[in-house]
Amino acid sequence: MEKTKVTKSLAFKTMLRLFVIVIVLSLIAAAVIGAVSYAGLVNEVRNYTYEAALKGSLVTSSDNQADDNNIENYLKTGKTDKNYENIFLNLMLINDDYGLQCCEIFVPHEDYVTYLTSTNDKVLGESLNKTSKYFGEEKSYVSRAMNVSADTELNPDKSKRENIYTENEKNGAKIVTYYTPVLDSNGKAVAVFAASYSTDKVLGTIFGYIGGLIGVSLGVMLLSVIILYFSIRKHIIKPVTKLTESVRTIKESVKNRQVVNTDIRTGDEIEELAVSFEDMNRDLIGYIDENTRITAEKQRLDTELSLATGIQAGMLPDKFPAFPERNDFDIYASMKPAKEVGGDFYDFFMIDENKLGIVMADVSGKGVPAALFMMHSKILLKSYTLMKKTPKAALEEVNRQICENNPEEMFVTVWLGVLDLETGVFTAANAGHEKPAVKQADGSFELYMDKHGIMVGYMDGIRFKEYELKLTKGAKLFLYTDGVAEATNANEELFGTDRMIEALRTAEDKTPKEILKAVDDAVNKFVGEAPQFDDLTMLCIEYNGKTEE
Structure with missing residues (x-):
C-alpha cells in the first residue's frame, strides 16, 4: 500500500509540475508577443497617422491656394462657400480612408486656437471660428508645425522631415496626433492640419491574435507534456519504482x-x-x-x-593495610592506567624485620609493550633489592641486565628507597624520576630536591648516586609518577607540582589513603571531562617509629 502511494505521488507531482511549466511558459510567451506586437503597432500607427496628416496638409493647402488663400477670409466672415465645403469633404474623406479618430484644421494664436473645420462637425461650418485652449504641451508642437517649410515637409528623404506629434493615453488606448502646416501660395503656413489616431481600433484584433496564439501554444504544449509524461513514466518513474523495491x-x-x-x-x-x-x-x-x-x-x-x-x-600490592601486624608505619598506593594496561608501577616489600623497600617507576610508552617491560623491570628491582643491595647498586645491576637485551630501546624512571624502620633513615636513589614530596612531623609537604640520575635502560655502564633522608616520627613521604603533575585539562593547562603540593597540604594530617584520595580528587576536578593521557600512580608512607614496650 505504501509502495503504490509513493509511486502515484511521484507520477502526480511530475504531471502537475509539467502542467505548471506549460502555463508559465504560455503566459511568458503571450506577454512577450503582446509587448512586441504592441510596440510594432504603435510604430505603425505613428507612420500611418503621419501619412494621413501629410496628405491632409497637402490637400488643404491646395484647396486654400486655389481659392486665393481664402482661409483667413473664412475666419473673418464666418461664412462658408463651395470651396469651404470642398475642404470639409476632403477632411472627411481622409478621416474615413485612414480610419482616423478625428481630423481638424485650426489657426493657432498665443494662448488658443481658432477652428476652421473638424470631422466632428455635424453640419457644415459647425466648428468655424470656435476657439479652444491648448492641451498640455500642444502649443510647442503647433508652433513647430507653423514653422515647417514646404521643402522640409515634402522632402523625399523621410528621415529629414519634421515628425511633429503628441501621444496621450485615454481609456487604456494610445492617441497619436500629428501636426502638419497648411500653406498659402507663398509657401507660408497659415493653419495647422491635425490628424489623430486611436489604437483602440486595433487592440481587439491584436488581443484576438494573441488569444489564438496562446490557445494554439497551449494545445501544442499540452500535447508535448502528455508525450513527455509517458516518456518520463517509462524511462524514469518505473525504473525508480523498481529500484525502490530493490532498496526495500x-x-x-x-x-x-x-x-x-x-x-x-x-x-x-x-x-x-x-x-x-x-x-x-x-x-x-x-x-x-x-x-x-x-x-x-x-x-x-x-x-x-x-x-x-x-x-x-x-x-602490584593491592591489599591494605599491607602489614596489619605492624604499627611503626602505614602505607597506601594506587594506580590508574591510561589504557587497559599501563607502564607505571609501584612496589613495597619487607627486606628483613627492620627494613622496608619502596619502588615508584614509570616505563616509557603505554599499552602492552610498556606493561611487559614494567613486569620485567619490577621483578629485577625487587630481586636485587631483596639481595640487600643498596639502592645505588640495585639500580646499576638492573640497568646492566636491561641494556643487555633491549631491542626496543625502552627505559624506565625509578625512585628506589630502603627505609630503616628503627632509625627512620631512608637510603634512596633517583633514576630520572619525579622529586618526592616530604612532610616532617612539625612541617608541611614540600618537594624534596634529591639527586637525579639517568633513566634505567637508557645506556649501559651508568653510575647512580644515592642519598639519605631522615624521617622523624609522624613524617610522611609522597611518591608519584609524571601522570599527576602533567594531568591536562580542556584548556591544555598542566596540573603541575604547585597544585599537587596544595592538594597534599589540604589533607596532610590525614592517613596515607586519605591523602591519595585528596590528590586524586584535585586532579579529577582540574581535568574535568578531558581524557586521561598518562597513567596516574601514587604512594604515600607515614613513619610512626618503633613503639617502646
Whole structure:
C-alpha cells in the first residue's frame, strides 16, 4: 500500500509540475508577443497617422491656394462657400480612408486656437471660428508645425522631415496626433492640419491574435507534456519504482548474503544508479562480514587485555593495610592506567624485620609493550633489592641486565628507597624520576630536591648516586609518577607540582589513603571531562617509629 502511494505521488507531482511549466511558459510567451506586437503597432500607427496628416496638409493647402488663400477670409466672415465645403469633404474623406479618430484644421494664436473645420462637425461650418485652449504641451508642437517649410515637409528623404506629434493615453488606448502646416501660395503656413489616431481600433484584433496564439501554444504544449509524461513514466518513474523495491529488500539480501539484482537497463544515469546500488549492496555484505570478523578479533583482544590487566594488577600490592601486624608505619598506593594496561608501577616489600623497600617507576610508552617491560623491570628491582643491595647498586645491576637485551630501546624512571624502620633513615636513589614530596612531623609537604640520575635502560655502564633522608616520627613521604603533575585539562593547562603540593597540604594530617584520595580528587576536578593521557600512580608512607614496650 505504501509502495503504490509513493509511486502515484511521484507520477502526480511530475504531471502537475509539467502542467505548471506549460502555463508559465504560455503566459511568458503571450506577454512577450503582446509587448512586441504592441510596440510594432504603435510604430505603425505613428507612420500611418503621419501619412494621413501629410496628405491632409497637402490637400488643404491646395484647396486654400486655389481659392486665393481664402482661409483667413473664412475666419473673418464666418461664412462658408463651395470651396469651404470642398475642404470639409476632403477632411472627411481622409478621416474615413485612414480610419482616423478625428481630423481638424485650426489657426493657432498665443494662448488658443481658432477652428476652421473638424470631422466632428455635424453640419457644415459647425466648428468655424470656435476657439479652444491648448492641451498640455500642444502649443510647442503647433508652433513647430507653423514653422515647417514646404521643402522640409515634402522632402523625399523621410528621415529629414519634421515628425511633429503628441501621444496621450485615454481609456487604456494610445492617441497619436500629428501636426502638419497648411500653406498659402507663398509657401507660408497659415493653419495647422491635425490628424489623430486611436489604437483602440486595433487592440481587439491584436488581443484576438494573441488569444489564438496562446490557445494554439497551449494545445501544442499540452500535447508535448502528455508525450513527455509517458516518456518520463517509462524511462524514469518505473525504473525508480523498481529500484525502490530493490532498496526495500536490502536488509533481507544482507541477511542472506545475496546481492539484489535490480534488472534495470535504461542505458542512462538511472542504470548507473542501479549498478551503483548493486555494488553498494555487494560492498555492504563484504563490510558486514569484515566487521563481524574484526568484532570477533576485538572481543578476543579485549578478553586478552582484560586478562593482562588482571595479571598486571595482581603483580602490584593491592591489599591494605599491607602489614596489619605492624604499627611503626602505614602505607597506601594506587594506580590508574591510561589504557587497559599501563607502564607505571609501584612496589613495597619487607627486606628483613627492620627494613622496608619502596619502588615508584614509570616505563616509557603505554599499552602492552610498556606493561611487559614494567613486569620485567619490577621483578629485577625487587630481586636485587631483596639481595640487600643498596639502592645505588640495585639500580646499576638492573640497568646492566636491561641494556643487555633491549631491542626496543625502552627505559624506565625509578625512585628506589630502603627505609630503616628503627632509625627512620631512608637510603634512596633517583633514576630520572619525579622529586618526592616530604612532610616532617612539625612541617608541611614540600618537594624534596634529591639527586637525579639517568633513566634505567637508557645506556649501559651508568653510575647512580644515592642519598639519605631522615624521617622523624609522624613524617610522611609522597611518591608519584609524571601522570599527576602533567594531568591536562580542556584548556591544555598542566596540573603541575604547585597544585599537587596544595592538594597534599589540604589533607596532610590525614592517613596515607586519605591523602591519595585528596590528590586524586584535585586532579579529577582540574581535568574535568578531558581524557586521561598518562597513567596516574601514587604512594604515600607515614613513619610512626618503633613503639617502646
